[in-house]
Amino acid sequence: xxxxxxxxxxxxxxxxxxxxxxxxxxxxxxxxxxxxxxxxxxxxxxxxxxxxxxxxxxxxxxxxxxxxxxxxxxxxxxxxxxxxxxxxxxxxxxxxxxxxxxxxxxxxxxxxxxxxxxxxxxxxxxxxxxxxxxxxxxxxxxxxxxxxxxxxxxxxxxxxxxxxxxxxxxxxxxxxxxxxxxxxxxxxxxxxxxxxxxxxxxxxxxxxxxxxxxxxxxxxxxxxxxxxxxxxxxxxxxxxxxxxxxxxxxxxxxxxxxxxxxxxxxxxxxxxxxxxxxxxxxxxxxxxxxxxxxxxxx
Amino acid sequence: xxxxxxxxxxxxxxxxxxxxxxxxxxxxxxxxxxxxxxxxxxxxxxxxxxxxxxxxxxxxxxxxxxxxxxxxxxxxxxxxxxxxxxxxxxxxxxxxxxxxxxxxxxxxxxxxxxxxxxxxxxxxxxxxxxxxxxxxxxxxxxxxxxxxxxxxxxxxxxxxxxxxxxxxxxxxxxxxxxxxxxxxxxxxxxxxxxxxxxxxxxxxxxxxxxxxxxxxxxxxxxxxxxxxxxxxxxxxxxxxxxxxxxxxxxxxxxxxxxxxxxxxxxxxxxxxxxxxxxxxxxxxxxxxxxxxxxxxxxxxxxxxxxxxxxxxxxxxxxxxxxxxxxxxxxxxxxxxxxxxxxxxxxxxxxxxxxxxxxxxxxxxxxxxxxxxxxxxxxxxxxxxxxxxxxxxxxxxxxxxxxxxxxxxxxxxxxxxxxxxxxxxxxxxxxxxx
Numbered sequence: 049x050x051x052x053x054x055x056x057x058x059x060x061x062x063x064x065x066x067x068x069x070x071x072x073x074x075x076x077x078x079x080x081x082x083x084x085x086x087x088x089x090x091x092x093x094x095x096x097x098x099x100x101x102x103x104x105x106x107x108x109x110x111x112x113x114x115x116x117x118x119x120x121x122x123x124x125x126x127x128x129x130x131x132x133x134x135x136x137x138x139x140x141x142x143x144x145x146x147x148x149x150x151x152x153x154x155x156x157x158x159x160x161x162x163x164x165x166x167x168x169x170x171x172x173x174x175x176x177x178x179x180x181x182x183x184x185x186x187x188x189x190x191x192x193x194x195x196x197x198x199x200x201x202x203x204x205x206x207x208x209x210x211x212x213x214x215x216x217x218x219x220x221x222x223x224x225x226x227x228x229x230x231x232x233x234x235x236x237x238x239x240x241x242x243x244x245x246x247x248x249x250x251x252x253x254x255x256x257x258x259x260x261x262x263x264x265x266x267x268x269x270x271x272x273x274x275x276x277x278x279x280x281x282x283x284x285x286x287x288x289x290x291x292x293x294x295x296x297x298x299x300x301x302x303x304x305x306x307x308x309x310x311x312x313x314x315x316x317x318x319x320x321x322x323x324x325x326x327x328x329x330x331x332x333x334x335x336x337x338x339x340x341x342x343x344x345x346x
Numbered sequence: 347x348x349x350x351x352x353x354x355x356x357x358x359x360x361x362x363x364x365x366x367x368x369x370x371x372x373x374x375x376x377x378x379x380x381x382x383x384x385x386x387x388x389x390x391x392x393x394x395x396x397x398x399x400x401x402x403x404x405x406x407x408x409x410x411x412x413x414x415x416x417x418x419x420x421x422x423x424x425x426x427x428x429x430x431x432x433x434x435x436x437x438x439x440x441x442x443x444x445x446x447x448x449x450x451x452x453x454x455x456x457x458x459x460x461x462x463x464x465x466x467x468x469x470x471x472x473x474x475x476x477x478x479x480x481x482x483x484x485x486x487x488x489x490x491x492x493x494x495x496x497x498x499x500x501x502x503x504x505x506x507x508x509x510x511x512x513x514x515x516x517x518x519x520x521x522x523x524x525x526x527x528x529x530x531x532x533x534x535x536x537x538x539x540x541x542x543x544x545x546x547x548x549x550x551x552x553x554x555x556x557x558x559x560x561x562x563x564x565x566x567x568x569x570x571x572x573x574x575x576x577x578x579x580x581x582x583x584x585x586x587x588x589x590x591x592x593x594x595x596x597x598x599x600x601x602x603x604x605x606x607x608x609x610x611x612x613x614x615x616x617x618x619x620x621x622x623x624x625x626x627x628x629x630x631x632x633x634x635x636x637x638x639x640x641x642x643x644x645x646x647x648x649x650x651x652x653x654x655x656x657x658x659x660x661x662x663x664x665x666x667x668x669x670x671x672x673x674x675x676x677x678x679x680x681x682x683x684x685x686x687x688x689x690x691x692x693x694x695x696x697x698x699x700x701x702x703x704x705x706x707x708x709x710x711x712x713x714x715x716x717x718x719x720x721x722x723x724x725x726x727x728x729x730x731x732x733x734x735x736x737x738x739x740x741x742x743x744x745x746x747x748x749x750x751x752x753x754x755x756x757x758x759x760x761x762x763x764x765x766x767x768x769x770x771x772x773x774x775x776x777x778x779x
Contacts, residue, residue, distance in 0.1 A: 061773075070726075094760075097563040098563070099559070099562050099563055100761075119563070119564055124557075124559075124560065126559040126560060126563070128556045128559050128762070129556055129557075129559070129560065130555040130556030130557040130560075131555065131557055132555060132557060133555060135360070143352065143356055144560060144564070146352055147349055147561065147564040147565050148351055148355075148564045149348075149349070188560075191560070261413070331651045
């Protein structure tokens with residue numbers, strides 16, 4: 049485990065931002081931190097980055113209690129991000145990274161390496177005010193990973209990026225994960241989570257609703273929906289017997305809870321030719337909405 | 347500590363490298379010295395070498411004006427036609443024409459000085475004094491006295507002002523103290539405002555650029571704030587030290603250069619012969635006054651009150667900067683800081699008239715006013731207990747303010763899109779941890 053959050057509580061005046069939050073992040077995983085606006089994601093991140101302290105609970109980073117020296121092993125790209133508009137990129141990256149206690153020699157070496165990799169070496173002597181927003185974001189991403197941290201926290205990293213740069217960043221995230229770097233990816237954009245995250249935690253109103261592996265969670269919340277694509281015509285009496293979720297053209301989604309799939313198919317086979325048969329797992333978006341709704345309905 | 351140093355370094359270098367900093371650092375002392383010496387030089391330049399024609403109807407006065415390096419006199423025929431004086435002056439390239447009618451020495455009226463431009467005070471007073479002297483002589487002669495006889499009664503006085511308390515027991519001159527008090531008071535007022543708001547701007551910028559969250563994930567907010575305050579303090583110190591050195595060098599160069607020049611000025615010599623107060627004796631007084639002041643301790647006090655006055659106010663400015671979200675709020679939020687600074691400056695102006703009054707004593711100890719008021723009192727001599735209690739109170743207030751500012755700053759910089767009330771600020775200060 050790279051990070052363990054244990055019974056963390058944080059209270060702001062009358063609002064409980066985090067209420068006994070528990071979860072852990074495995075080494076080298078891309079971990080999705082999900083939740084609607086105001087769920088407590090930013091508060092949690094600010095506790096991990098030691099901007100604020102929890103009222104109660106413990107955070108274990110890299111097998112020891114979180115402390116100030118861990119700052120040099122954590123990279124953080126906040127949602128509210130920016131650069132000094134009139135300071136040369138080179139100077140400001142050296143400055144910002146040296147504040148984390150990284151030796152200047154290492155910073156310069158890593159900086160050149162990364163700027164070469166992203167093919168933007170010629171930006172080093174420019175000022176952010178000369179770059180577009182997307183370009184600045186790329187620089188900020190490099191700043192976040194510049195000191196080769198063990199844990200990287202990305203808060204909505206893709207907002208404002210074009211598809212090409214988004215892919216470039218995703219590729220880099222995966223590469224880092226393969227090298228054993230752990231990544232916390234905070235967002236409310238579910239399709240991105242499904243695409244890149246292996247594990248997630250879903251929090252709402254300061255509480256953990258669910259946490260675990262993405263595929264396992266999807267299985268856990270499966271609704272026994274099956275998609276059938278076919279040729280031919282299903283007789284009306286048969287259709288009436290089935291629990292149909294949706295039906296359009298030659299595509300049908302059936303909820304099949306009480307019989308084996310083979311039985312279902314043998315019922316259909318005399319009438320139609322089956323082209324596709326597969327289970328439809330719920331999207332994270334559906335689970336997210338269901339879970340969040342479930343809590344607010346209580 | 348190392349991290350604070352990095353912040354200080356950046357804040358310092360960013361500002362010191364700016365063109366505006368370099369220009370003001372060099373220009374201000376130049377201008378100040380220019381303003382100080384301009385009147386002396388201007389009056390001398392005007393009297394440089396002037397040609398003055400004299401039409402003396404009685405013929406009794408033309409001999410009293412002697413040519414000097416600076417003034418040339420041309421005696422004209424008493425019947426010179428003065429209908430077109432302007433053309434005459436222009437054609438002959440004379441600077442002035444002095445017309446002296448036949449005078450009734452008891453009612454000497456009608457003396458006129460024609461000129462195409464202002465002649466300069468020195469020249470005019472020289473002419474007047476020569477004429478007065480001559481008329482005086484004539485009046486004395488009528489009564490049967492010799493003018494030398496009168497001289498023995500003339501008195502020339504200089505009052506030597508001596509302050510008897512321990513601090514100021516050297517002979518000091520009130521003009522110099524007064525000027526120094528005013529200059530130092532105003533510089534501190536200016537410095538507190540300029541650099542205080544510079545700190546505030548720096549905080550606001552980081553909040554607005556949204557870089558602040560990246561920063562405080564690397565260092566503690568208090569370190570960031572302290573680094574900023576100290577970085578700007580170093581900038582201010584650099585500027586002040588350069589100013590003090592430049593003004594010192596330029597001032598002494600110019601003074602040294604102008605003193606002999608002033609002494610050979612025939613006008614002032616002539617005038618001082620008349621026993622009148624002249625610019626020469628003023629300058630002598632100033633030089634004596636300056637010599638009587640021990641600049642070492644004065645600069646020490648000045649730097650102390652500058653440093654802690656700035657630190658105290660800039661911690662407030664930093665706190666305010668962290669709370670501001672948009673420009674419209676800046677004014678309402680800085681007003682509570684601006685009021686005591688402006689009040690201190692106004693009090694300072696009254697206090698230098700009466701530096702030992704009760705108002706002076708208490709306002710120079712009260713920490714919000716003391717940096718500006720106390721430094722203005724020091725040239726006049728202040729009892730040690732007052733200086734020490736003023737200093738201690740100032741340090742304590744600074745510590746309390748910086749602690750409060752740290753609390754406000756920590757919460758303020760991460761706040762967005764929300765107007766903050768003073769009540770809330772008080773809550774933030776009281777929050778633990």
